[in-house]
Amino acid sequence: MLEVLGLTKYFSSGLIRKRYLRAVDDVSFKIEKGKTLGLVGESGCGKTTIGRLILRLTKPTGGKVLFDGIDLFALNRRELLAIRPRIQMIFQDPDSSLNPRMKIGTSIAEPLKLHGTIPKAKRGQRIRELIETVGLNPEHVNRYPYQLSGGQNQRVVLARILAMNPDLIIADEPTSSLDVSVQAQILNLMKDLQKKFDHTYLFVSHDLDVVRIMADRIAVMYLGRLVEIGETGDIYDCAKHPYTQALLSAATVDGGKERIVLKGETSSPIDMPAGCRFHTRCPRKRERCTIEEPELVEVGRDHYVACHLV
Amino acid sequence: MIEGRKILGSIGLGILTIFVIVAVFAPYIAPHDPHQMYRPMEHPSSSHLLGTNDIGNDILSEIVYGTRVSLFIAFVVSVISMLVGTSLGLVAGYFDKVGFLIMRVVDVVLTIPRLPLIIVIASFIRPSIWNLIALFLIFGWTMPARIIRSEVLTLRRRYYIDATKMIGGSDFYILWRHILPNVIPLVVVQFIMEAIHVILAESGLCFLGLGDPVAMSWGMVFHYAFECPIIYVSDVWMWWMLPPGLCIVFTVLGLTFVGYALEETFNPKLKNPFGGMER
Amino acid sequence: MTLLRISDLKTQFPTPDGIVRAVDTIDLSIGERETLGLIGETGCGKTVLGLTLMRLLQSSTKTEGTIIYKGTNLLKISEAEMRRIRGEEIAMILQNPTTSLNPVMRVGGQIAEAIRLHQGLSKRDAKEKAIEMLDAVRIPSPSIRVNEYPHEFSGGMKQRVMIAMGLACNPSLIIADEPTKGLDVTIKSQIMKLLKEVTEERAMLIITHDLGVARELCDRIALMYAGELVEYATTGEIFEDPLHPYTRGFLGSLPSNGLVPIPGMSPSLINLPDGCRFHPRCGHATELCRRKHPDMIEIEDGHFVRCFHA
Numbered sequence: 030m031l032e033v034l035g036l037t038k039y040f041s042s043g044l045i046r047k048r049y050l051r052a053v054d055d056v057s058f059k060i061e062k063g064k065t066l067g068l069v070g071e072s073g074c075g076k077t078t079i080g081r082l083i084l085r086l087t088k089p090t091g092g093k094v095l096f097d098g099i100d101l102f103a104l105n106r107r108e109l110l111a112i113r114p115r116i117q118m119i120f121q122d123p124d125s126s127l128n129p130r131m132k133i134g135t136s137i138a139e140p141l142k143l144h145g146t147i148p149k150a151k152r153g154q155r156i157r158e159l160i161e162t163v164g165l166n167p168e169h170v171n172r173y174p175y176q177l178s179g180g181q182n183q184r185v186v187l188a189r190i191l192a193m194n195p196d197l198i199i200a201d202e203p204t205s206s207l208d209v210s211v212q213a214q215i216l217n218l219m220k221d222l223q224k225k226f227d228h229t230y231l232f233v234s235h236d237l238d239v240v241r242i243m244a245d246r247i248a249v250m251y252l253g254r255l256v257e258i259g260e261t262g263d264i265y266d267c268a269k270h271p272y273t274q275a276l277l278s279a280a281t282v283d284g285g286k287e288r289i290v291l292k293g294e295t296s297s298p299i300d301m302p303a304g305c306r307f308h309t310r311c312p313r314k315r316e317r318c319t320i321e322e323p324e325l326v327e328v329g330r331d332h333y334v335a336c337h338l339v
Numbered sequence: 340m341i342e343g344r345k346i347l348g349s350i351g352l353g354i355l356t357i358f359v360i361v362a363v364f365a366p367y368i369a370p371h372d373p374h375q376m377y378r379p380m381e382h383p384s385s386s387h388l389l390g391t392n393d394i395g396n397d398i399l400s401e402i403v404y405g406t407r408v409s410l411f412i413a414f415v416v417s418v419i420s421m422l423v424g425t426s427l428g429l430v431a432g433y434f435d436k437v438g439f440l441i442m443r444v445v446d447v448v449l450t451i452p453r454l455p456l457i458i459v460i461a462s463f464i465r466p467s468i469w470n471l472i473a474l475f476l477i478f479g480w481t482m483p484a485r486i487i488r489s490e491v492l493t494l495r496r497r498y499y500i501d502a503t504k505m506i507g508g509s510d511f512y513i514l515w516r517h518i519l520p521n522v523i524p525l526v527v528v529q530f531i532m533e534a535i536h537v538i539l540a541e542s543g544l545c546f547l548g549l550g551d552p553v554a555m556s557w558g559m560v561f562h563y564a565f566e567c568p569i570i571y572v573s574d575v576w577m578w579w580m581l582p583p584g585l586c587i588v589f590t591v592l593g594l595t596f597v598g599y600a601l602e603e604t605f606n607p608k609l610k611n612p613f614g615g616m617e618r
Numbered sequence: 619m620t621l622l623r624i625s626d627l628k629t630q631f632p633t634p635d636g637i638v639r640a641v642d643t644i645d646l647s648i649g650e651r652e653t654l655g656l657i658g659e660t661g662c663g664k665t666v667l668g669l670t671l672m673r674l675l676q677s678s679t680k681t682e683g684t685i686i687y688k689g690t691n692l693l694k695i696s697e698a699e700m701r702r703i704r705g706e707e708i709a710m711i712l713q714n715p716t717t718s719l720n721p722v723m724r725v726g727g728q729i730a731e732a733i734r735l736h737q738g739l740s741k742r743d744a745k746e747k748a749i750e751m752l753d754a755v756r757i758p759s760p761s762i763r764v765n766e767y768p769h770e771f772s773g774g775m776k777q778r779v780m781i782a783m784g785l786a787c788n789p790s791l792i793i794a795d796e797p798t799k800g801l802d803v804t805i806k807s808q809i810m811k812l813l814k815e816v817t818e819e820r821a822m823l824i825i826t827h828d829l830g831v832a833r834e835l836c837d838r839i840a841l842m843y844a845g846e847l848v849e850y851a852t853t854g855e856i857f858e859d860p861l862h863p864y865t866r867g868f869l870g871s872l873p874s875n876g877l878v879p880i881p882g883m884s885p886s887l888i889n890l891p892d893g894c895r896f897h898p899r900c901g902h903a904t905e906l907c908r909r910k911h912p913d914m915i916e917i918e919d920g921h922f923v924r925c926f927h928a
């Protein structure tokens with residue numbers, strides 16, 4: 030369904046002495062139809078940027094994205110406009126993904142109006158359904174985004190996206206501003222919809238418990254690069270990359286496993302360390318790691334790791 | 340403070356409404372035909388409330404019709420300037436390449452000293468209302484274009500713009516439906532500033548004798564009064580010069596008050612939690 | 619020593635559909651070095667409570683009750699005095715970083731502004747301090763990053779900028795609205811460490827959906843439902859021995875506890891249910907619950923619950 034090949038994005042800044050920030054660096058992965066890929070990684074490692082690149086909201090530096098066999102980066106304006114409704118993204122910060130001067134009801138109606146798939150007369154009915162699906166009250170329809178709470182706005186965004194009935198949903202921390210109970214509702218809803226409509230998800234989250242429940246496969250990123258990718262079970266049970274291991278151990282509350290505490294500072298994507306990007310903090314660093322950058326290698330069925338140790 | 344703004348705003352609105360009514364209903368309000376000649380230089384009386392001028396026109400009627408001319412010029416210039424300026428500002432802020440070109444033109448026009456050039460050009464071309472309007476328009480669109488563009492530059496970074504792109508909104512749709520409504524407050528403020536500028540500049544030009552001699556605006560009434568030598572030796576100025584002057588002052592004041600009050604209305608809902616200033 | 623005492627606090631928004639009773643008769647107090655957690659469903663009024671304390675709501679809002687901070691009633695003082703208190707005495711870390719940061723101002727400038735307004739430092743020193751703060755919230759290359767604009771930051775980085783701004787002026791009370799939203803586990807644990815240090819010498823009100831954060835940082839926890847408090851006890855008791863059915867349901871919807879949402883929807887704050895506000899969703903509801911509104915009662919020492927059958 031979605032195939033990402035060598036996706037790269039460098040942000041440049043500074044007029045005279047150009048500086049490059051390597052936000053996403055040669056990332057490749059595949060998601061099959063009806064499946065969910067969980068994307069995890071440190072804050073600032075490039076997850077949101079990947080989503081925006083797929084949607085062509087940010088210009089890529091290099092690479093290819095194939096959606097249903099169509100090369101998204103080769104499309105012209107008109108073709109892009111036609112394909113966009115099929116790919117939707119739930120942005121990280123719900124408050125700013127709604128127009129502050131537009132009432133909630135108008136915002137939800139907008140996709141229906143733009144596509145005219147539903148006759149005008151039936152739109153009101155559909156909007157009421159959507160509002161109910163995401164657990165909002167009808168009274169919210171006449172309000173502006175600033176009059177709703179963070180979580181309520183998040184659900185408005187979700188309703189808007191469900192109205193499009195897309196094939197691929199890129200969910201950038203869709204539940205981070207929701208409480209656990211509503212989070213459970215929304216996640217269950219997303220899973221139900223996936224079963225019903227065969228949606229494909231790219232699911233970005235920091236909550237490893239959530240990812241575990243939602244994802245079929247998991248990709249772990251560190252400083253713009255994929256460091257490990259594999260089936261959810263494999264990642265949770267036998268993570269190979271030291272960063273993944275640290276990530277998982279930090280998340281386990283009940284301390285079944287020993288907690289790996291990462292020492293050292295996160296490196297900056299502006300002046301990237303040579304060799305393995307993780308070597309400044311890696312507890313198992315070797316000499317080779319500071320010189321040579323590891324490539325992704327297959328370590329098990331559909332399980333790839335980028336580390337010299339494996 | 341908010342109350343104060345509201346009161347000032349209402350006062351301003353009141354003043355403007357009166358002038359607009361006068362302008363629209365000039366033929367019913369003016370006691371005489373402004374071109375009709377009576378006995379020249381009459382002092383105020385019950386038939387000529389503000390007396391007559393050196394060629395015998397009723398001054399009050401002249402001023403009432405003058406309201407029409409003055410406001411018409413200000414209105415037409417401001418409206419067209421805002422239409423052109425806003426459209427170009429929107430386009431310039433949203434499309435980088437075209438925007439670059441538009442902004443260079445704006446830069447060039449803005450470096451020209453506005454009033455002196457208007458004076459120079461006005462002294463060469465045949466003075467007429469339409470020429471004046473055209474002259475003001477050359478400059479009028481630049482400021483709104485620049486201000487709107489910089490606002491659009493920040494607005495288009497908002498995620499809701501991306502979110503609309505995602506649901507298949509075209510660029511035109513996004514500009515029209517999502518960006519324009521968010522810049523309207525700025526446009527209104529620019530409109531008021533431009534109107535103030537035009538009223539003042541037009542009066543100034545008339546005062547210098549560069550106005551349209553047949554379209555009697557407030558500035559022209561003032562100009563003719565000023566040209567008449569008697570004005571310096573008698574108290575004729577009290578009913579000939581003062582009233583049009585006051586009209587100009589009050590219009591500007593009215594506009595300023597309204598602008599001041601709107602500023603409050605347009606302010607976002609929350610204040611900055613970290614310090615004094617409001618977001 | 620009590621630093622802040624809220625009694626009978628009500629905040630209401632008039633809307634065309636009716637009056638929204640977002641905060642309804644809340645009594646709370648925070649000690650000088652206490653960390654209080656505020657937990658509750660999305661839209662139950664947590665943020666509004668925080669904004670009411672800061673007096674940051676639009677002027678059409680109706681507020682009643684008293685907020686006594688160090689002996690003065692914050693609802694009675696002038697706007698000028700309140701401005702001094704904001705930032706210098708009480709700082710709030712807002713929930714929505716994207717809309718709270720000025721898009722056309724450099725990140726460093728915004729942090730420095732907060733510092734300069736209250737501490738009268740020179741421009742240079744304030745910038746130094748801003749870099750220091752960015753470093754404290756673990757943003758790599760802080761001296762380059764201070765000169766960037768908010769859109770160049772990732773979601774989690776903006777969130778940390780908000781924290782940096784809140785801490786910059788050394789306030790005595792910090793209201794942190796979801797301070798760890800959008801942070802991955804490793805950075806979250808670092809930020810929590812920072813917050814823990816910070817709370818050693820000041821008071822903090824943490825609003826959060828992340829029960830792990832609440833558990834680790836808070837001395838006491840208050841649960842809020844539909845505008846009022848329903849349970850209030852020490853952190854240990856809330857987690858070990860929750861008494862209110864809502865609290866129990868809430869803990870049950872954690873992903874690790876099986877992702878079971880509380881049935882039903884949160885009530886409209888315009889038409890609140892009669893009797894106990896939770897009764898339409900409560901498994902233990904009786905006739906009494908439907909008729910009468912329960913009061914907050916102290917069941918054990920320092921453990922308050924608003925339920926007839928607890």
Ligand SMILES: Nc1ncnc2c1ncn2[C@@H]1O[C@H](COP(=O)(O)OP(=O)(O)OP(=O)(O)O)[C@@H](O)[C@H]1O
Nearest residue numbers: 040052072073074075076077078770771772773774
């Ligand atoms: N428009 C931009 N200009 C310059 N740099 C950018 C831009 N957008 C993102 N970046 C940088 O790219 C890097 C990756 O950002 P991204 O938003 O993808 O991170 P993320 O993985 O989503 O993090 P988080 O979990 O905190 O949201 C960050 O260092 C960020 O500062």
Ligand SMILES: Nc1ncnc2c1ncn2[C@@H]1O[C@H](COP(=O)(O)OP(=O)(O)OP(=O)(O)O)[C@@H](O)[C@H]1O
Nearest residue numbers: 176177178179180631640660661662663664665666
């Ligand atoms: N300006 C306003 N006008 C009308 N209603 C409002 C306004 N602001 C907030 N509300 C309503 O008040 C209620 C409480 O909102 P609040 O933002 O405090 O929720 P919250 O508990 O912070 O939720 P979340 O966890 O989702 O952030 C919500 O139901 C919201 O719809």
Ligand code: SF4
Nearest residue numbers: 305308311318336337
């Ligand atoms: S390559 Fe070396 S530094 Fe990198 S993760 Fe593996 S062991 Fe650690």
Ligand code: SF4
Nearest residue numbers: 894897900907925926
């Ligand atoms: S009072 Fe009754 S309805 Fe309310 S929480 Fe207790 S048992 Fe449930």
Ligand SMILES: [Mg+2]
Nearest residue numbers: 077121772773
């Ligand atoms: Mg992100």
Ligand SMILES: [Mg+2]
Nearest residue numbers: 178179665713
């Ligand atoms: Mg909130």
